[in-house]
Amino acid sequence: MINRTTFFSYARRAPFGGRLTTEQVKGCEAILDACRRERVTDLRRIAYILASVFHETGGTMAPVRETFARSDAQAMDRLEAAWRAGKLKGVTTPYWRDGWFGRGLIQLTHRSNYEKMGARLDLPLTDKPNLVLDLETSARIAVVGMNEGLFTGKKLSDYFHGETTDPVGAGESSTAQTRPSSSPATSRHSWARCRPRTSARRSRRTSPTRKRRPTTCRQPRARACGRSCCRL
Numbered sequence: 001m002i003n004r005t006t007f008f009s010y011a012r013r014a015p016f017g018g019r020l021t022t023e024q025v026k027g028c029e030a031i032l033d034a035c036r037r038e039r040v041t042d043l044r045r046i047a048y049i050l051a052s053v054f055h056e057t058g059g060t061m062a063p064v065r066e067t068f069a070r071s072d073a074q075a076m077d078r079l080e081a082a083w084r085a086g087k088l089k090g091v092t093t094p095y096w097r098d099g100w101f102g103r104g105l106i107q108l109t110h111r112s113n114y115e116k117m118g119a120r121l122d123l124p125l126t127d128k129p130n131l132v133l134d135l136e137t138s139a140r141i142a143v144v145g146m147n148e149g150l151f152t153g154k155k156l157s158d159y160f161h162g163e164t165t166d167p168v169g170a171g172e173s174s175t176a177q178t179r180p181s182s183s184p185a186t187s188r189h190s191w192a193r194c195r196p197r198t199s200a201r202r203s204r205r206t207s208p209t210r211k212r213r214p215t216t217c218r219q220p221r222a223r224a225c226g227r228s229c230c231r232l
Contacts, residue, residue, distance in 0.1 A: 002032060002043070002046070004029075004032065007028075007032075008020065008025065008028070011028065015054060015059070016059070021060075023060060023061065023062050024059075024060065024061045024062075026061075026062075026135060027053070027057070027060070027061025027062050027105070027135065027139075028050065028061055030135050030136055030138075030139035031046075031049060031050055031053060031061075031105070031139045031142065031143065032046070033136075033139065034136075034139040034140045034142070034143040034144075035049065035143055037140070037143075038140070038143050038144060038147060040143060040147050040156075042156075042160055042161075044160040044165055044167075045146075045147065045156040045157070045160050048146070048156060048160070048167060048170050049142060049143055049146055049147075049156075051167075052106060052142070052146065053105045053106060053142055056104075056105060056106050056107055057105060061105070062105075062135065063103065063104050063105050063132065063133045063134070063135060063138040064103075064104075064105075065101065065102070065103055065133070066079065066096070066101040066102030066103070066107055066109070067079060067082075072099060072101075072130070075096065075101050076096045076097065076099070076101065079094070079096040079101060080094065080096065080097070095109060095110050095111075098111070099129060100114060100129070103129065103130070103132040103133055103138075104132045104133065104138040104141055104142065105135075105138045105139060105141070105142045106138075106141065106142040106145060106146065106151070108125075108132050108141055108145075111126065113150075113151070114126050114129055114132075116150060117141055117144070117145065117150060120144060120148075120150060121137070121140060121141070121144065123137065156170060158170075
């Protein structure tokens with residue numbers, strides 16, 4: 001069980017830069033609640049889910065539309081413009097034209113994925129795709145999709161089990177088109193903040209001279225669709 005007071009105390013410092021908005025707190029709480037509901041208890045997996053959501057949402061921890069658009073129409077317009085400009089390499093089918101663009105804490109894209117996730121959660125996502133923008137629903141989608149391999153066929157348990165910890169390979173459990181290069185680094189920071197209070201205290205007692213790793217923030221190249229992230 002994660003001590004949430006300790007979690008937020010550390011998470012406020014990094015990756016959130018010293019401050020947490022109400023929206024960010026609610027987003028983290030929703031993910032932790034979804035992990036508890038789906039019985040995801042491995043701290044490494046929880047950390048990686050949080051890290052991926054941090055990346056996908058630009059640090060807001062709130063459900064977003066692809067390209068961070070404020071409306072469905074704006075998302076479709078932006079994707080269409082990027083596609084016509086040749087910026088969406090590898091995209092052969094304009095999936096957004098029928099409204100199946102990315103939504104959520106982890107971008108749920110393409111009709112087949114809306115159908116699959118709707119069936120798993122018993123929700124009418126194909127009739128009402130914007131249900132994915134509901135925080136609780138979006139948190140469940142993120143947790144179930146990554147933990148059970150519904151996004152790509154790769155489960156988090158393939159990369160985090162026993163002595164195996166592979167945050168780089170775990171990118172395969174997220175959506176293929178949004179696999180975050182920075183999530184492994186963020187995951188290591190987030191995992192440390194998930195540790196129970198007693199573990200944190202023991203670490204400080206046994207390693208009094210250990211220096212805190214400096215945190216730098218730099219913006220990597222923005223993706224064609226408009227996404228960018230902070231790499232820690």
